[in-house]
Amino acid sequence: MTRVFLDHQSATPLLPEVFEEMKPYFMEAYGNPSSLHQHGLRVRDAMKKARARVAAFINAESEEEIFFTSDGTESANLAIKGVAYANERRGKHLVVSAIEHPSVMNSVEFLEKQGWTCARAPVDPQGRLRPEAIAEAITPQTTLIAVHHVNHDIGTIEPIAQIGRIAAEKGVPFYVDCEASAGWLPIDVQAMGANLVSFSPHRFYGPKGVGVLYRNRKARIVSILHGGVQEGGRRAGTENVPAIVGGGLAAEIAARELPRRVARTALLQRRLWEGLKARIPYIRLNGPEPGPERISTNLNLSTEFIEGEGQLLSLDISGVAVASGSSCVSKSLKISHVLAAIGLDHALAQGNIIMTLGQDNTEQEMDYVVETFAKIVTKLRAMSPMWEEFESGVIDSVISPTGRGKSFTDHAASISGKPAH
Amino acid sequence: MSETYTLYNETVMDHFLNPRNMGDIKDADGVGEVGAAACGDIMKISLKIREGRIEDARFKTFGCGSAIASSSMATELIKGRTVQEAMGFTNQEVVTALGGLPPVKIHCSVLAEEALKAALEDYIKRHPEAAGKPDATIPA
Numbered sequence: 001m002t003r004v005f006l007d008h009q010s011a012t013p014l015l016p017e018v019f020e021e022m023k024p025y026f027m028e029a030y031g032n033p034s035s036l037h038q039h040g041l042r043v044r045d046a047m048k049k050a051r052a053r054v055a056a057f058i059n060a061e062s063e064e065e066i067f068f069t070s071d072g073t074e075s076a077n078l079a080i081k082g083v084a085y086a087n088e089r090r091g092k093h094l095v096v097s098a099i100e101h102p103s104v105m106n107s108v109e110f111l112e113k114q115g116w117t118c119a120r121a122p123v124d125p126q127g128r129l130r131p132e133a134i135a136e137a138i139t140p141q142t143t144l145i146a147v148h149h150v151n152h153d154i155g156t157i158e159p160i161a162q163i164g165r166i167a168a169e170k171g172v173p174f175y176v177d178c179e180a181s182a183g184w185l186p187i188d189v190q191a192m193g194a195n196l197v198s199f200s201p202h203r204f205y206g207p208k209g210v211g212v213l214y215r216n217r218k219a220r221i222v223s224i225l226h227g228g229v230q231e232g233g234r235r236a237g238t239e240n241v242p243a244i245v246g247g248g249l250a251a252e253i254a255a256r257e258l259p260r261r262v263a264r265t266a267l268l269q270r271r272l273w274e275g276l277k278a279r280i281p282y283i284r285l286n287g288p289e290p291g292p293e294r295i296s297t298n299l300n301l302s303t304e305f306i307e308g309e310g311q312l313l314s315l316d317i318s319g320v321a322v323a324s325g326s327s328c329v330s331k332s333l334k335i336s337h338v339l340a341a342i343g344l345d346h347a348l349a350q351g352n353i354i355m356t357l358g359q360d361n362t363e364q365e366m367d368y369v370v371e372t373f374a375k376i377v378t379k380l381r382a383m384s385p386m387w388e389e390f391e392s393g394v395i396d397s398v399i400s401p402t403g404r405g406k407s408f409t410d411h412a413a414s415i416s417g418k419p420a421h
Numbered sequence: 422m423s424e425t426y427t428l429y430n431e432t433v434m435d436h437f438l439n440p441r442n443m444g445d446i447k448d449a450d451g452v453g454e455v456g457a458a459a460c461g462d463i464m465k466i467s468l469k470i471r472e473g474r475i476e477d478a479r480f481k482t483f484g485c486g487s488a489i490a491s492s493s494m495a496t497e498l499i500k501g502r503t504v505q506e507a508m509g510f511t512n513q514e515v516v517t518a519l520g521g522l523p524p525v526k527i528h529c530s531v532l533a534e535e536a537l538k539a540a541l542e543d544y545i546k547r548h549p550e551a552a553g554k555p556d557a558t559i560p561a
C-alpha cells in the first residue's frame with residue numbers, strides 16, 4: 001500500500017547518522033552528567049559538544065545560553081513562566097500574539113489565574129501580525145513579549161526582526177517560539193533580536209524527548225522545575241543524554257541541509273496545492289499563498305461542506321497521514337483557536353485539514369494525494385446534507401458565493417437552536 | 422507498518438467506510454435535520470412509513486466518523502419498527518450496537534437519536550391521525 005506521511009509538524013523520522021551518534025549513550029556511556037567520575041565526565045563532554053552545535057545552529061553568542069529541556073512545550077513553559085516569575089515585582093503584564101501555540105497560550109492562561117494580565121495582539125486573516133500591534137499593547141508593566149516565528153497551523157511567517165527592534169527599544173524581553181520554523185527557516189537569535197528562543201529537534205529529523213531553550217543575559221529567568229542544579233540551575237532533572245546528543249547532531253545537519261530541504265518542500269508544496277485546487281471545487285488555502293510569507297512545509301486547507309475528521313480518517317485508510325483543526329478532532333470539541341483568530345467561518349474550520357511536508361516526500365506522492373483526496377471529497381460530499389443543501393440553493397458557499405441561499409452558520413444555528421462555535 | 426491501527430473499533434470503522442442507508446428518500450413521510458451544539462455538526466434522517474411502521478430510513482451527515490457511523494447504525498436499527506416503538510429509541514442502542522464509542526464521541530450518537538425523533542415528529546405533524554395520542558407520545 002502507498003503510504004504518504006504528511007504530518008511532519010508532529011514528527012519526522014530520525015536520521016540514521018543521528019541514531020548512530022545516539023547509540024553509545026544508552027548502554028555504553030550510560031553515566032549521569034552530574035557525576036564526578038569517568039562515567040559522568042564522559043557524557044558531560046558529549047553534552048558540551050551538543051550544546052555548542054545547537055548554539056551554532058541559532059547563532060547564539062555562547063553555549064551557556066543553551067538550556068536543554070524535555071521538549072518544546074517545557075521550553076515554552078519555562079520561557080513564559082520563568083520570565084514572568086523572575087520579573088514579578090517589576091510588573092505582571094505580558095504581550096503575545098493571538099495565535100500562539102497552546103504551550104504558550106495555556107502557560108499565559110495559567111498566569112492569568114494568578115493575577116497576571118495579558119494582551120493578545122490580533123492578526124489579519126492571513127495570520128500576519130502587525131509589529132505596531134505589539135508596540136501598542138506594551139505597558140510599563142510588560143515583562144515579556146512572546147511571538148512565534150511561524151504559526152504551527154497555518155504556516156504564516158511573522159515579522160520577527162521588526163518586533164525584536166520594538167522589544168529592544170522598550171527594553172522588554174522578547175521570546176520567539178521557533179517550534180514550527182527550526183530546521184526549515186534560518187534562525188539567527190541575534191538578527192531576530194530575541195532574548196529567548198525555543199524549539200525541538202524532532203521537527204527536523206532529530207529525536208523526541210529533548211527541547212531547547214535559548215536565553216541570553218538580558219532576560220531574567222527563574223526555574224519552574226525544582227531539584228538539582230542541572231542546566232545552570234535553570235532546569236532541574238537528569239538530562240536525556242542520548243536525545244541531547246542526537247538533537248545536537250540533527251541541528252548541525254539541519255543548518256547544512258536547510259537550503260536543499262526548503263527548495264525541495266517548496267516545490268512539493270506548490271505541486272500539491274496547485275493539484276488540489278485544480279481537482280477539487282470549493283477548497284481554499286488558509287494562511288498566505290506559498291511564497292515568502294509562508295513556510296515551505298505547510299498547507300492548511302478548508303474543504304467546504306464536509307467535516308475534517310472524516311477526511312482525516314479516509315485519508316489515513318488510503319495511506320495518507322494528515323492532521324486537522326476541526327472541532328470534531330479536538331478533544332475539547334472546539335475548532336483550532338488559530339482558525340478562530342483569523343476569522344475563518346465555522347463551516348470552513350470544520351472542514352479543515354493540515355498537510356505538512358518533509359524532505360523525503362516525492363512528486364509522485366503529491367499526485368497520489370491529489371487523486372486520493374479528490375475521491376474522498378466526492379464521497380463525503382455525497383454523504384453530506386450541506387452539499388445537497390448547497391446544490392439546491394438552501395445554503396451558499398463561503399469560498400465561492402453564488403448569492404443564493406443563507407450562510408451555513410445561520411442554517412446550522414436555525415436547526416440546532418444554538419449558534420455554532 | 423504492515424498492521425493497521427484504527428481510531429475506532431472495527432464496527433464503527435465499517436459503518437463509517439461503508440455506510441448503510443446513506444442518501445435521501447423521495448417523497449419521504451418524515452424528515453428531521455438537527456445540529457450538534459457541541460461541535461457544530463449536522464445530521465438529517467428521512468423516513469418512509471407504511472401503516473405505522475418504518476419501511477425505510479436514510480441519512481445524510483456532516484460530521485465526524487462517529488457521527489456517520491452512528492447515523493448508519495441508527496437507520497439500520499430503526500427499520501421495521503413501529504412509529505410508537507421508534508419514539509422510545511435512544512442513543513444508547515446505537516452505542517451498544519456499534520460496540521462502544523469514545524466518551525468524547527457519545528454526543529455524535531445523541532445526534533442520531535435527535536435526528537430520528539425530529540423525523541418522527543415531522544411525520545406525526547403531517548399525519549396526526551397516525552399517532553394515536555400524539556400529544557402523549559411526542560416529547561417536547
Ligand code: FES
Nearest residue numbers: 328460484485529
Ligand atoms: S459530529 Fe462532531 S464530534 Fe462527532
